[in-house]
Amino acid sequence: MLWLIRLAALSAAIAIAAGAFGAHRFAGKEADWLRTGGFYQLVHAVAVLALARSAASAPLWTLLGGSALFAATLYAMAFGAPRWLGAVTPVGGAVMIAAWLWIAWSAR
Known part of the structure:
Protein backbone atom coordinates (compact mmCIF):
# COMPACT_ATOMS: atom_id res chain seq x y z
CA MET A 1 0.00 0.00 0.00
CA LEU A 2 2.92 2.39 0.64
CA TRP A 3 3.96 2.16 -3.03
CA LEU A 4 0.48 3.24 -4.04
CA ILE A 5 0.65 6.25 -1.73
CA ILE A 14 4.06 15.93 -11.62
CA ALA A 15 0.56 17.30 -12.23
CA ILE A 16 1.32 20.52 -10.39
CA ALA A 17 4.63 20.93 -12.21
CA ALA A 18 2.97 20.35 -15.59
CA GLY A 19 0.25 22.89 -14.86
CA ALA A 20 2.77 25.48 -13.70
CA PHE A 21 5.03 24.86 -16.65
CA GLY A 22 2.08 25.20 -19.02
CA ALA A 23 0.98 28.43 -17.41
CA HIS A 24 4.42 30.04 -17.64
CA ARG A 25 6.08 28.53 -20.69
CA PHE A 26 3.40 27.78 -23.29
CA ALA A 27 0.43 29.45 -24.94
CA GLY A 28 -2.45 28.13 -27.00
CA LYS A 29 -3.35 24.48 -27.26
CA GLU A 30 -0.05 23.31 -25.73
CA ALA A 31 -0.84 25.23 -22.54
CA ASP A 32 -4.38 23.84 -22.60
CA TRP A 33 -3.05 20.28 -22.94
CA LEU A 34 -0.74 20.77 -19.96
CA ARG A 35 -3.53 22.30 -17.85
CA THR A 36 -6.02 19.59 -18.80
CA GLY A 37 -3.56 16.76 -18.21
CA GLY A 38 -2.44 18.31 -14.93
CA PHE A 39 -5.99 18.80 -13.71
CA TYR A 40 -7.08 15.22 -14.39
CA GLN A 41 -3.86 13.77 -13.04
CA LEU A 42 -4.05 15.83 -9.85
CA VAL A 43 -7.70 15.04 -9.16
CA HIS A 44 -7.09 11.33 -9.59
CA ALA A 45 -3.88 11.35 -7.53
CA VAL A 46 -5.78 12.94 -4.65
CA ALA A 47 -8.61 10.42 -5.07
CA VAL A 48 -6.12 7.55 -4.89
CA LEU A 49 -4.58 9.06 -1.75
CA ALA A 50 -8.01 9.43 -0.16
CA LEU A 51 -8.93 5.83 -0.95
CA ALA A 52 -5.50 4.26 -0.40
CA ARG A 53 -6.44 2.65 2.90
CA SER A 54 -9.41 0.87 1.36
CA ALA A 55 -9.39 -2.79 0.49
CA ALA A 56 -9.85 -2.01 -3.21
CA SER A 57 -6.21 -1.43 -4.18
CA ALA A 58 -6.43 -3.00 -7.66
CA PRO A 59 -8.93 -0.43 -8.95
CA LEU A 60 -6.81 2.32 -7.42
CA TRP A 61 -3.78 1.15 -9.40
CA THR A 62 -6.01 1.18 -12.48
CA LEU A 63 -7.16 4.72 -11.67
CA LEU A 64 -3.59 5.90 -11.25
CA GLY A 65 -2.50 4.19 -14.47
CA GLY A 66 -5.38 5.61 -16.48
CA SER A 67 -4.72 9.14 -15.27
CA ALA A 68 -1.02 8.74 -16.04
CA LEU A 69 -1.74 7.55 -19.58
CA PHE A 70 -4.27 10.34 -20.14
CA ALA A 71 -1.97 13.07 -18.85
CA ALA A 72 1.24 11.69 -20.37
CA THR A 73 -0.14 11.76 -23.90
CA LEU A 74 -1.26 15.38 -23.46
CA TYR A 75 2.08 16.34 -21.94
CA ALA A 76 3.97 14.64 -24.75
CA MET A 77 2.00 16.48 -27.42
CA ALA A 78 2.55 19.79 -25.62
CA PHE A 79 6.29 19.16 -25.84
CA GLY A 80 6.18 18.34 -29.55
CA ALA A 81 5.32 14.65 -29.80
CA PRO A 82 3.30 13.58 -32.86
CA ARG A 83 -0.36 14.59 -32.80
CA TRP A 84 -1.47 10.98 -33.36
CA LEU A 85 -0.89 10.50 -29.62
CA VAL A 91 -7.86 5.27 -23.80
CA GLY A 92 -6.54 6.75 -20.54
CA GLY A 93 -9.92 8.42 -20.01
CA ALA A 94 -11.73 5.14 -20.58
CA VAL A 95 -9.43 3.41 -18.10
CA MET A 96 -10.21 6.11 -15.50
CA ILE A 97 -13.95 5.64 -16.08
CA ALA A 98 -13.59 1.87 -15.75
CA ALA A 99 -11.59 2.30 -12.54
CA TRP A 100 -14.27 4.52 -10.99
CA LEU A 101 -16.94 1.97 -11.93
CA TRP A 102 -14.75 -0.77 -10.43
CA ILE A 103 -14.40 1.25 -7.21
CA ALA A 104 -18.19 1.72 -7.09
CA TRP A 105 -18.72 -2.00 -7.66
CA SER A 106 -16.16 -2.88 -4.97
CA ALA A 107 -18.02 -0.73 -2.45
CA ARG A 108 -21.30 -2.60 -2.86
Whole structure:
Protein backbone atom coordinates (compact mmCIF):
# COMPACT_ATOMS: atom_id res chain seq x y z
CA MET A 1 0.00 0.00 0.00
CA LEU A 2 2.92 2.39 0.64
CA TRP A 3 3.96 2.16 -3.03
CA LEU A 4 0.48 3.24 -4.04
CA ILE A 5 0.65 6.25 -1.73
CA ARG A 6 4.14 7.16 -2.97
CA LEU A 7 3.10 6.92 -6.62
CA ALA A 8 -0.05 8.95 -6.02
CA ALA A 9 1.98 11.67 -4.30
CA LEU A 10 4.52 11.65 -7.15
CA SER A 11 1.66 11.83 -9.63
CA ALA A 12 0.28 14.89 -7.83
CA ALA A 13 3.69 16.58 -7.88
CA ILE A 14 4.06 15.93 -11.62
CA ALA A 15 0.56 17.30 -12.23
CA ILE A 16 1.32 20.52 -10.39
CA ALA A 17 4.63 20.93 -12.21
CA ALA A 18 2.97 20.35 -15.59
CA GLY A 19 0.25 22.89 -14.86
CA ALA A 20 2.77 25.48 -13.70
CA PHE A 21 5.03 24.86 -16.65
CA GLY A 22 2.08 25.20 -19.02
CA ALA A 23 0.98 28.43 -17.41
CA HIS A 24 4.42 30.04 -17.64
CA ARG A 25 6.08 28.53 -20.69
CA PHE A 26 3.40 27.78 -23.29
CA ALA A 27 0.43 29.45 -24.94
CA GLY A 28 -2.45 28.13 -27.00
CA LYS A 29 -3.35 24.48 -27.26
CA GLU A 30 -0.05 23.31 -25.73
CA ALA A 31 -0.84 25.23 -22.54
CA ASP A 32 -4.38 23.84 -22.60
CA TRP A 33 -3.05 20.28 -22.94
CA LEU A 34 -0.74 20.77 -19.96
CA ARG A 35 -3.53 22.30 -17.85
CA THR A 36 -6.02 19.59 -18.80
CA GLY A 37 -3.56 16.76 -18.21
CA GLY A 38 -2.44 18.31 -14.93
CA PHE A 39 -5.99 18.80 -13.71
CA TYR A 40 -7.08 15.22 -14.39
CA GLN A 41 -3.86 13.77 -13.04
CA LEU A 42 -4.05 15.83 -9.85
CA VAL A 43 -7.70 15.04 -9.16
CA HIS A 44 -7.09 11.33 -9.59
CA ALA A 45 -3.88 11.35 -7.53
CA VAL A 46 -5.78 12.94 -4.65
CA ALA A 47 -8.61 10.42 -5.07
CA VAL A 48 -6.12 7.55 -4.89
CA LEU A 49 -4.58 9.06 -1.75
CA ALA A 50 -8.01 9.43 -0.16
CA LEU A 51 -8.93 5.83 -0.95
CA ALA A 52 -5.50 4.26 -0.40
CA ARG A 53 -6.44 2.65 2.90
CA SER A 54 -9.41 0.87 1.36
CA ALA A 55 -9.39 -2.79 0.49
CA ALA A 56 -9.85 -2.01 -3.21
CA SER A 57 -6.21 -1.43 -4.18
CA ALA A 58 -6.43 -3.00 -7.66
CA PRO A 59 -8.93 -0.43 -8.95
CA LEU A 60 -6.81 2.32 -7.42
CA TRP A 61 -3.78 1.15 -9.40
CA THR A 62 -6.01 1.18 -12.48
CA LEU A 63 -7.16 4.72 -11.67
CA LEU A 64 -3.59 5.90 -11.25
CA GLY A 65 -2.50 4.19 -14.47
CA GLY A 66 -5.38 5.61 -16.48
CA SER A 67 -4.72 9.14 -15.27
CA ALA A 68 -1.02 8.74 -16.04
CA LEU A 69 -1.74 7.55 -19.58
CA PHE A 70 -4.27 10.34 -20.14
CA ALA A 71 -1.97 13.07 -18.85
CA ALA A 72 1.24 11.69 -20.37
CA THR A 73 -0.14 11.76 -23.90
CA LEU A 74 -1.26 15.38 -23.46
CA TYR A 75 2.08 16.34 -21.94
CA ALA A 76 3.97 14.64 -24.75
CA MET A 77 2.00 16.48 -27.42
CA ALA A 78 2.55 19.79 -25.62
CA PHE A 79 6.29 19.16 -25.84
CA GLY A 80 6.18 18.34 -29.55
CA ALA A 81 5.32 14.65 -29.80
CA PRO A 82 3.30 13.58 -32.86
CA ARG A 83 -0.36 14.59 -32.80
CA TRP A 84 -1.47 10.98 -33.36
CA LEU A 85 -0.89 10.50 -29.62
CA GLY A 86 -4.15 12.40 -29.21
CA ALA A 87 -5.86 9.18 -30.32
CA VAL A 88 -4.35 7.42 -27.28
CA THR A 89 -5.54 10.03 -24.76
CA PRO A 90 -9.16 8.74 -24.69
CA VAL A 91 -7.86 5.27 -23.80
CA GLY A 92 -6.54 6.75 -20.54
CA GLY A 93 -9.92 8.42 -20.01
CA ALA A 94 -11.73 5.14 -20.58
CA VAL A 95 -9.43 3.41 -18.10
CA MET A 96 -10.21 6.11 -15.50
CA ILE A 97 -13.95 5.64 -16.08
CA ALA A 98 -13.59 1.87 -15.75
CA ALA A 99 -11.59 2.30 -12.54
CA TRP A 100 -14.27 4.52 -10.99
CA LEU A 101 -16.94 1.97 -11.93
CA TRP A 102 -14.75 -0.77 -10.43
CA ILE A 103 -14.40 1.25 -7.21
CA ALA A 104 -18.19 1.72 -7.09
CA TRP A 105 -18.72 -2.00 -7.66
CA SER A 106 -16.16 -2.88 -4.97
CA ALA A 107 -18.02 -0.73 -2.45
CA ARG A 108 -21.30 -2.60 -2.86
